[in-house]
Amino acid sequence: MSDNHDDHKPMRPVLWARLLFVLPFIAMLWVSSYNRIEPMIAGIPFFYWYQLLWILIAAVLIAIVYRVER
Secondary structure, X not given: OOOOXXXXXXXXXXXXXXXXXXXXXXXXXXXXXXOOOOOOEOOEOHHHHHHHHHHHHHHHHHHHHHHHHO
16 A cells, blocks of 8 residues: 555646736736727727737637646
């Protein structure tokens, strides 16, 4: 019988990985950084495509946190 109890320990969450979740919130709360029309992409003002871009970035960040904690 082994005295090694590490096999049954729950994994400790990796704090730095979970801090990545804060980035989209900071980016969206700092409205003055994206409150403008130019540059436009395909006729879409910066104000809109910047927010849509953060949706994709947040999805990537969630995938990174998932991989790290798995």
